[in-house]
Amino acid sequence: MNGTVVKNQLIFDFASGILGPAKSLFASTYLQLNSNASKIGSTFENLLGENLMDNENIHPKNLKYTDCIDSENSKPTSNINDPLTSFFGNLNNLNWKQVYKGFKEYTASIDDKDELKLIQMDPGVSVPLHSHGGKEYILVLEGSFCDEYGEYSKGDIQINDQKIKHTPIASRDTGCICLSITEKDVIFFGKYGSFLNLFTFIKSFFKPK
Amino acid sequence: MKKIQKDRDEMAFSQIFDFFAPKINAYFIQNRIKIESSEELTQEVLSTVWVKSNLYNSKKSALSTWIFTIARNKKIDFFRKNSKTNFKEEDIREFLYQDREVDLIEENEAKKQIERINNELDEQQKIMIKMNFFENKSHKKIADELEIPLGTVKSRIRHILTKMQGFLR
Numbered sequence: 001m002n003g004t005v006v007k008n009q010l011i012f013d014f015a016s017g018i019l020g021p022a023k024s025l026f027a028s029t030y031l032q033l034n035s036n037a038s039k040i041g042s043t044f045e046n047l048l049g050e051n052l053m054d055n056e057n058i059h060p061k062n063l064k065y066t067d068c069i070d071s072e073n074s075k076p077t078s079n080i081n082d083p084l085t086s087f088f089g090n091l092n093n094l095n096w097k098q099v100y101k102g103f104k105e106y107t108a109s110i111d112d113k114d115e116l117k118l119i120q121m122d123p124g125v126s127v128p129l130h131s132h133g134g135k136e137y138i139l140v141l142e143g144s145f146c147d148e149y150g151e152y153s154k155g156d157i158q159i160n161d162q163k164i165k166h167t168p169i170a171s172r173d174t175g176c177i178c179l180s181i182t183e184k185d186v187i188f189f190g191k192y193g194s195f196l197n198l199f200t201f202i203k204s205f206f207k208p209k
Numbered sequence: 210m211k212k213i214q215k216d217r218d219e220m221a222f223s224q225i226f227d228f229f230a231p232k233i234n235a236y237f238i239q240n241r242i243k244i245e246s247s248e249e250l251t252q253e254v255l256s257t258v259w260v261k262s263n264l265y266n267s268k269k270s271a272l273s274t275w276i277f278t279i280a281r282n283k284k285i286d287f288f289r290k291n292s293k294t295n296f297k298e299e300d301i302r303e304f305l306y307q308d309r310e311v312d313l314i315e316e317n318e319a320k321k322q323i324e325r326i327n328n329e330l331d332e333q334q335k336i337m338i339k340m341n342f343f344e345n346k347s348h349k350k351i352a353d354e355l356e357i358p359l360g361t362v363k364s365r366i367r368h369i370l371t372k373m374q375g376f377l378r
Contacts, residue, residue, distance in 0.1 A: 016342040017281040046319040049274030057231035060248040065226035068255040
């Protein structure tokens with residue numbers, strides 16, 4: 001799998017406006033933290049803007065320019081620059097759930113097929129070897145982690161699919177906080193694997209519809 | 210645009226209206242929005258251009274890009290409100306689509322990149338980009354309209370994305 005293509009696909013889909021709410025929040029945070037991604041997003045928006053410039057004309061029948069000047073009805077939007085804080089508030093005040101020692105998560109209540117989670121790992125803590133039922137997207141918000149494939153720090157994104165098995169370890173100095181999107185449940189392997197699989201299996205019954 | 214920002218010049222606005230209104234209206238119709246709603250959305254987009262003209266920064270993006278993002282956000286909002294799944298008043302997307310202040314590329318840099326992309330892509334590839342990302346048509350629909358197999362559409366779009374990756378560095 002070419003990871004860059006998948007990353008760009010996420011940015012393009014965001015620019016086109018077809019992502020669900022969970023992935024939209026994820027992508028917009030990614031663009032905010034990663035200047036390279038933001039540039040790609042801008043380039044693509046420029047390209048789509050060109051498409052608008054060259055678009056065919058279908059003239060509105062009942063619309064004059066004065067209609068747009070008179071209707072000063074659009075409500076003022078707050079100038080939120082940080083989508084994550086505006087959605088979650090202060091991360092320290094969240095009701096984090098401890099999954100095991102040194103590993104906490106917070107699942108956002110969003111009405112979407114994708115699950116959006118915050119993950120906090122203490123320095124040096126690792127996640128047991130696992131793979132993924134669907135795709136998993138991880139964005140580093142603070143600190144860093146590494147796995148068999150490399151090191152990921154603030155603003156970096158990792159996209160995993162079914163084929164990938166990995167054992168992420170949080171940085172020994174800083175630990176890490178990540179934002180994650182899971183399309184389907186994760187499958188664990190190894191020592192605690194069967195237990196964790198059972199846990200996610202049981203948990204799935206308590207998911208709010 | 211400067212005249213609108215500084216002097217609230219209605220004649221200048223009417224020129225922008227005349228150029229963009231039919232194109233924005235077409236964009237909504239291409240995105241499968243019915244004509245009654247498309248005109249209403251077109252009005253909302255151009256009202257936003259008038260009311261929030263001070264938010265436009267010509268150094269950061271082309272006017273067409275700014276207007277495109279407003280139209281796109283209206284489209285998202287429209288589909289959100291009309292989705293059959295239980296619509297929640299509090300949808301996070303409402304506050305996501307702000308103008309990003311950080312790291313927007315300079316306009317001439319953007320122009321150069323778009324020129325490069327346009328030079329590298331052939332006509333069919335450009336049409337595919339437009340159908341896929343501007344009109345948001347499914348791969349199946351693109352295959353039907355261009356009369357080529359679905360697998361070919363998928364592999365060609367993948368190829369375009371890989372190719373574009375080369376320019377976007």
